[in-house]
Structure formats: structure tokens, C-alpha cells
Amino acid sequence: MKITVVGTGYVGTTTTVALAMSGHTVCGVDVDPVKVQALQNGHLPIFEEGLQDALRQELARGRLTFTCDLGQVILDSDVVLLAVGTPPDADGSADLTALEAVARQLGRLFQPNPNQTGPIVAVKSTVPVGTGARVRGWIQQELTLRGVHVPFEMASNPEFLREGRALHDALHPDRVVIGADTPRAAQLMESVYLPLGAPQLVTSIRDAEMIKYASNAFLATKISFMNELARLCERVGANIQQVAHGMGWDARINPHFLQAGIGYGGSCFPKDVQALQALASQSGLSLQILQAVESVNRSQPGWFLQKVKSVLGPLHGLQITVLGLTFKPGTDDIRESPAIPILKHLEEQGAHLTAYDPKGMAAMKQRFPSVLYASNLPEALRDADAVLLLTEWKEVVDHDWASSCKELRQPFVFDGRNVLNAELMHQWGYSYYGVARH
Numbered sequence: 339m340k341i342t343v344v345g346t347g348y349v350g351t352t353t354t355v356a357l358a359m360s361g362h363t364v365c366g367v368d369v370d371p372v373k374v375q376a377l378q379n380g381h382l383p384i385f386e387e388g389l390q391d392a393l394r395q396e397l398a399r400g401r402l403t404f405t406c407d408l409g410q411v412i413l414d415s416d417v418v419l420l421a422v423g424t425p426p427d428a429d430g431s432a433d434l435t436a437l438e439a440v441a442r443q444l445g446r447l448f449q450p451n452p453n454q455t456g457p458i459v460a461v462k463s464t465v466p467v468g469t470g471a472r473v474r475g476w477i478q479q480e481l482t483l484r485g486v487h488v489p490f491e492m493a494s495n496p497e498f499l500r501e502g503r504a505l506h507d508a509l510h511p512d513r514v515v516i517g518a519d520t521p522r523a524a525q526l527m528e529s530v531y532l533p534l535g536a537p538q539l540v541t542s543i544r545d546a547e548m549i550k551y552a553s554n555a556f557l558a559t560k561i562s563f564m565n566e567l568a569r570l571c572e573r574v575g576a577n578i579q580q581v582a583h584g585m586g587w588d589a590r591i592n593p594h595f596l597q598a599g600i601g602y603g604g605s606c607f608p609k610d611v612q613a614l615q616a617l618a619s620q621s622g623l624s625l626q627i628l629q630a631v632e633s634v635n636r637s638q639p640g641w642f643l644q645k646v647k648s649v650l651g652p653l654h655g656l657q658i659t660v661l662g663l664t665f666k667p668g669t670d671d672i673r674e675s676p677a678i679p680i681l682k683h684l685e686e687q688g689a690h691l692t693a694y695d696p697k698g699m700a701a702m703k704q705r706f707p708s709v710l711y712a713s714n715l716p717e718a719l720r721d722a723d724a725v726l727l728l729t730e731w732k733e734v735v736d737h738d739w740a741s742s743c744k745e746l747r748q749p750f751v752f753d754g755r756n757v758l759n760a761e762l763m764h765q766w767g768y769s770y771y772g773v774a775r776h
């Protein structure tokens with residue numbers, strides 16, 4: 339099958355590679371010529387385990403190309419997947435500007451073909467319910483202006499991959515959701531993903547659009563629930579990890595996404611929780627659970643810092659080391675990372691800051707230029723008055739903490755992800771504080 343993927347960011351690039359690996363002929367299209375050039379040369383502009391090697395392999399196999407020129411590839415495509423960004427607008431709703439631009443471009447480029455069939459246009463970006471219909475309208479408006487009839491069909495094909503495991507998730511999804519309002523669109527989309535052997539669910543376009551937001555909002559709810567519970571556990575002397583463990587054995591709850599910490603970040607949970615609330619508000623509803631989910635998440639970094647201050651006292655003049663800057667391990671993405679409000683607060687309090695992250699330092703340097711960025715973990719720890727662990731990078735978890743204790747000026751460690759062994763840390767001489775863990 340010939341597939342065009344418009345937008346070659348985290349999702350678009352991963353999708354191009356995964357579909358090429360599935361045997362399709364794929365072209366990735368982006369407005370950013372630097373990105374396109376890099377991808378065409380086999381250089382991945384982001385860090386994502388395994389993706390660069392796979393990209394090179396598929397380029398070499400000749401099934402994958404990249405271009406800025408949508409017109410060059412569109413007439414030949416059976417399926418066009420739209421994977422452009424849908425960032426939050428001022429009111430939290432999804433900004434569909436990029437999607438509209440691409441849709442209108444498609445309407446200006448589509449040509450009738452002799453078989454009287456048109457391509458399937460499938461929206462992969464995360465979008466509010468009703469967007470499929472709007473995309474169809476934008477394309478149709480442009481076709482009508484040209485007086486051209488192209489029987490294109492719409493589909494929704496939300497993406498569920500996680501950063502840090504993007505290629506793995508794209509190749510082994512728990513499920514493929516296909517929203518389609520015509521049998522041909524459903525059938526073509528099913529054949530796109532057939533090689534993956536994953537369970538497929540075909541729904542209406544509206545249902546598929548809602549499944550994506552509902553899934554992210556539910557996962558965010560699990561995290562905020564556990565974070566709020568952690569605050570109570572800390573007060574009453576219960577261990578949130580044991581509690582999560584005990585809860586997770588119940589198959590109806592499951593053990594995933596029960597890790598309390600410093601709050602969820604990333605380019606999706608914060609934006610999607612807001613966008614779902616904006617959609618509700620446009621429909622005259624207020625989603626009270628999601629309001630609470632967002633409010634707990636916003637205050638979680640502050641709750642963590644409160645704990646740090648209750649132990650250390652005023653932070654002014656203290657040498658504080660922050661380990662981990664990205665919103666999760668395995669990515670160089672710092673979008674909405676909880677490290678951002680934490681660094682900001684520490685800076686405002688007059689602490690001297692050193693940071694270390696295997697992949698996130700270049701991006702964070704742009705936002706916090708006066709922080710000292712260490713070139714390795716042992717260097718970051720040297721002479722610290724306190725260490726704040728904010729991202730559970732393997733390198734940080736596996737570090738030889740036993741011999742590092744003497745390097746610190748004061749051995750205070752605040753583990754915002756509950757990943758170090760509390761008992762051993764105490765044995766090795768640290769004053770160790772996890773999140774609701776005793």
C-alpha cells in the first residue's frame with residue numbers, strides 16, 4: 339500500500355518507520371525542510387531508542403522517503419495519515435490550525451482518477467470529537483472551489499504510543515482503533531495495520547476521536563488519584579508503593595500507572611486533559627473529575643518541594659543537584675516536564691543549581707541558562723547539599739550510590755520517583771526521602 343504521513347514529529351516519524359517495516363511504501367511530509375533533510379539522510383532529530391537504526395534500515399530498503407512537497411506524493415497515495423501537532427490554544431482547546439492547513443492543501447491537490455476512487459484521509463493527531471467532519475469539510479470546500487469531484491473518504495486513527503518506547507509501541511500496539519463511516523475506509527485502514535497482527539477495533543469516527551482523549555484522561559486520572567493518595571499516606575504513615583502494589587493485584591485495577599511521584603508531564607496528558615475539559619465546556623458541561631486531576635497535577639511539584647523545604651529549611655544559598663530533566667526517561671522531550679516548575683521555584687528561592695540528565699540538558703539550557711549542567715552524574719553529585727531525583731533514568735537508578743555518599747556535602751536525597759532502595763540508601767548514610775514511602 340502507498341501511504342503518506344503528513345507531519346514528521348514524534349508520532350509521524352515513528353509511524354513512517356513502523357509502516358515501512360510492515361511492508362508499505364511510505365512517504366513522510368513536513369513543512370520543516372531541516373527536519374525533512376535530516377530524516378532523508380537517516381538522522382533522527384529526536385532521541386527515541388531504536389528509531390534511528392530502523393529509520394536507516396527502511397531508507398536503505400527504499401520503502402521510505404521524506405519530502406516537503408506534498409503535491410509530489412499525494413496523487414499516488416492510497417492512505418494519507420495526518421500527524422501534525424494539535425497544541426493547546428489559550429483556552430485549553432486543541433489548536434487545529436496545522437490540521438486545517440494540511441486539509442486545505444489536500445483539497446487543492448487532490449485530482450480525480452479514472453477509477454472514480456479517492457484516498458482515505460485518516461486523522462492520527464489527537465483531536466476533539468467532530469474534527470473528522472471538519473477536516474472533511476475543509477477538504478471539500480477547496481475541491482468545490484476548484485469544481486473538482488474526488489471521492490475521498492475520512493477515517494480516524496488515534497495513536498497510543500508512548501515516548502521512550504515509541505517504535506515498540508507502534509509495532510506492538512495493545513489495539514488499533516479505526517474510526518470510519520464507510521466500509522471501504524474501514525477495510526483499507528484495517529489492511530494498513532494487518533501486518534502488525536494487533537487487535538483492531540472499528541468504530542465511528544466520533545467514537546474513535548473520543549477513545550483517544552478518554553484513554554489519556556483516564557491514565558492521567560490514575561496518576562493524580564495516586565498522587566493525592568500519596569499525600570494522605572504521608573500524613574498517616576502508610577507506604578504508597580505498598581498500597582499501589584496491593585491495589586494492582588486486583589485485575590480490575592491493574593498495576594500500571596499507579597506510581598505516585600511529582601506529577602505527570604509531557605506533550606500529551608496535560609494538553610489532552612485540558613482539551614477534553616474545553617470540549618465539555620463547549621457542550622455546556624463541566625468535567626469535575628478532570629478538574630481535580632489537573633489541579634492535583636499542577637500542585638504536585640509544589641507538594642514535593644514543600645517536603646524538601648520542611649527538611650532543609652530555607653533553600654537560599656544551598657547547593658542543590660537535580661537529577662533528571664525530561665518528563666520521563668528514554669526521551670529528550672522536556673515539554674511540560676515537572677522539572678520545569680521545580681527548577682523555577684528552586685531558582686526563585688536562591689538555591690545554587692546543578693543539573694544532570696542523559697538527554698534533556700540541551701533543551702533545558704534554553705529555559706534555565708544559569709543552571710550549571712554537569713557533564714556526568716558523579717560530577718553533578720559533588721559537594722551537593724541535597725539531591726532531587728526527578729526522572730527515573732536507568733543510569734540514575736543504577737548509579738553506585740553506595741560510594742557516592744561521601745562526595746556530597748550533606749547526604750540529603752529526595753527521590754521524586756520512588757526508584758531508589760530506601761533501606762539501602764539509609765544504610766549507606768543518606769538522609770533519604772521518597773514520596774509517601776517510609
Ligand SMILES: NC(=O)C1=CN([C@@H]2O[C@H](COP(=O)(O)OP(=O)(O)OC[C@H]3O[C@@H](n4cnc5c(N)ncnc54)[C@H](O)[C@@H]3O)[C@@H](O)[C@H]2O)C=CC1
Pocket residue numbers: 344345346347348349350367368369370373421422423424436439440462463464465497498499500501605606
Ligand atoms: N508525542 C506523542 O507521544 C504522541 C502524540 N500524539 C498526538 O499526535 C500529534 C502529533 O504529535 P507530535 O508528533 O508529538 O508533534 P510534533 O510537534 O513532534 O510534530 C508535529 C509535526 O508536524 C509538522 N507540521 C506542522 N504543520 C504542518 C503542515 N502544514 N504540513 C506538514 N507538516 C506540518 C511540524 O513541522 C512537526 O514536525 C498530536 O496531536 C499529539 O497529541 C498522539 C500519541 C502520542
Ligand SMILES: O=C(O)[C@H]1O[C@H](OP(=O)(O)OP(=O)(O)OC[C@H]2O[C@@H](n3ccc(=O)[nH]c3=O)[C@H](O)[C@@H]2O)[C@H](O)[C@@H](O)[C@@H]1O
Pocket residue numbers: 464497498499500501502554557561594595596597598599600601602603604605606607665666
Ligand atoms: O497521547 C500521547 O501522547 C501519549 O501519552 C502518554 O504517553 P507519554 O506521555 O509518552 O508517556 P507516559 O509513559 O504515559 O508518561 C506520561 C507522564 O506520566 C508520568 N507517570 C506515568 C505513570 C505513572 O504511574 N506515574 C507517572 O507519574 C510519567 O512520569 C510522565 O511524566 C500515553 O501513555 C500514551 O498512550 C499516549 O499515546
